[in-house]
Amino acid sequence: MNQPKQDGRDIDTAIASLSGEASQQRVQKEDEHHWQLVPQVWSAVPSVQREDPSYYDRPMLQAPAWLPVIPLYFFVGGAAGAAFALGAAAQLRRDRALDPFVQHCRWIGIAGSTLGAGLLIYDLGRPSRFLNMMRVFRPTSPMNIGSWILAGAAPLAIAAGFFARQGRLAWLGEAAGYGSGLFGTGLAGYTGVLLANSAIPVWQEARRVLPVLFFASSMTSAASLLDLYYHEPRASGITFYFGTAGRVAELAAAYGVERDVSRVVRVGQPLREGRSGKLWKTATMLTAASLIVSLIPGQSRTRRRIAGILGALGSLCLRFAVYDAGRASARDPRASFQLQRAGD
Secondary structure: OOOOOEOOOOOEOOOOOOOOOOOOOOOOOOOHHHOOOOOOOOOOOOOOOOOOOOOOOOOOOOOOOOOOHHHHHHHHHHHHHHHHHHHHHHHOOOOHHHHHHHHHHHHHHHHHHHHHHHHHHHHHOOHHHHHHOOOOOOOOOHHHHHHHHHHHHHHHHHHHHHHOOOHHHHHHHHHHHHHHHHHHHHHHHHHHHHHHOOOOHHHHHOOOOHHHHHHHHHHHHHHHHHHHHOOOHHHHHHHHHHHHHHHHHHHHHHHHHHHHHOOOHHHHHHHOOHHHHHHHHHHHHHHHHHHHHHOOOOOOHHHHHHHHHHHHHHHHHHHHHHHHHHHHHHHOOOHHHHHHHOOO
């Protein structure tokens, strides 16, 4: 099927046009990756299954138009947020010996949030769209709040590092460090809230546990990154407890998500079948393996690196599994109908 003729605003000019205020605006650069091909015209009306009716086997919902970089953004943004939070928690101890560890946490957060902002802007198509999301402050919108959190976390961490060595202004650095931790806490879990605030069946059914799952997975990924390259003995103990809590919570939350989405069998299919099902199972196995390796007695750096690699890969697979499951669920013509009939 040939791509419909359109004017850059996702409008097929052969069958529709814009009129009224602002209709004469021109798009300078078309977003080709966001253009969705319209469904082919029916040659015949599809048959209706009386025992399991749907809207002529057509999906009721539009699948997210996100690029595959979005689950990668979920991963790096979550790891960055959890690293900011861990650095602020270590700062609370007021132990100068932990200052290098705090700085490492901040640098992970700065790198992750900066890369995450770049990935988000790439998906949006142009930087101005990211700035436009910050023209308002809307507490009821997870996307709007997430934009403010993403924009504020890294600058606060940079300010904390700058003012920490400025003598009389050191208190500003300390306050900025706590602020980056507060913003990081939101950054670690807001993407789970964003997906949960959706009509897509598999995400909507998992709305109670999905934010917890993303937050726990962010803890796992941040601890895993620290396990890969930072091995100072005292800091290693903090990372171990933080990472263990994250891995256990992630496995428990994953079980909770499976339980919730399986209340309606059709809704839970994407986590059991297809590519999303394979990624989901792989993520669970990698996280479980990372937890087992991390609990082996001893202080071996090799063991910690293996646990870090397994944990990071598990967290990354989890983000892609949830992303793919949402797309598959939106394309399922019967998932939404069966969910509604179940009364959820």
